[in-house]
């Protein structure tokens with residue numbers, strides 16, 4: 001019998017907690033509390049406490065978060081910022097819209113930025129490194145920090161996929177100048193629309209981003225202190241996020257449990273490379289935003305799984321950022337390019353039952369045994 005296992009079920013979150021969402025909607029709406037109200041402040045505080053950051057600023061989405069974070073440091077025209085090409089185009093566009101030059105480098109074996117590749121890309125114009133904490137895993141930040149210290153570079157983290165992920169006990173988003181989180185519906189902590197946040201430890205950066213997200217307007221003086229935009233996290237979304245945040249530890253445990261099932265079921269298949277298992281390293285605590293495998297005969301496997309009712313996805317439409325030629329990149333990154341011929345994400349989300357995960361695993365096992 002075929003079970004249908006979609007890659008992601010967008011109505012699941014609301015449907016599974018309907019009463020709570022409706023109650024929150026009613027509460028916030030009847031207070032008329034739509035823009036920068038108590039719910040946003042509460043959520044920002046809870047987010048900062050959870051991640052161990054000094055400050056958290058709710059903004060409209062993670063792309064805005066990245067753009068404003070870079071702008072707040074003054075990095076701009078002619079400056080180069082190094083990023084891993086296995087990321088969303090938003091990482092690079094945030095650099096580009098600030099007038100700086102995005103420099104893509106290789107991903108490593110764990111699909112995150114390769115420190116050796118960073119070193120090779122450094123020039124006198126390099127100002128910062130922007131690792132993406134991809135798939136819910138934080139990269140080796142000791143290695144990145146060492147390079148940054150040696151060359152006097154800033155670090156920005158694209159932690160859009162990594163809320164709660166840790167390296168040596170420290171949370172993604174809290175290592176460098178700041179980190180950006182996304183609350184896009186398919187992200188681990190998703191809202192019912194767009195949302196994002198900046199985490200940071202520096203009060204000056206925090207103050208600037210607080211102004212920037214609200215047109216540069218200074219709430220105390222009524223003056224406009226700098227060029228800004230409208231990028232406030234919607235108060236209703238903040239209330240929805242705060243509601244779910246209470247159960248966030250359970251969400252992370254569940255995702256790690258699913259990763260353990262995949263590991264048990266698929267770990268011995270020679271034609272696959274799995275992500276590092278949940279407890280495979282004391283340095284890493286991964287939250288499994290995605291479960292991204294490397295698979296021999298990837299396209300055939302994907303097609304087979306579709307036939308069996310299992311949804312899969314190749315990240316970023318199947319291309320690393322530097323492979324979007326219309327954006328003008330000239331780099332060749334052979335390791336990353338080869339990776340994009342084999343990577344595939346299998347279902348990893350809260351709507352999955354254990355049976356679903358076993359079904360997906362059985363289909364994959366059967367494909368390679370045929």
Ligand SMILES: *Cc1c(COP(=O)(O)O)cnc(C)c1O
Pocket residue numbers: 060061062063064087088090091132158160161181182183184194195196
């Ligand atoms: C989702 C995502 C973003 C963008 O987040 P938005 O909130 O949709 O703007 C940026 N970088 C990475 C790695 C992402 O996964």
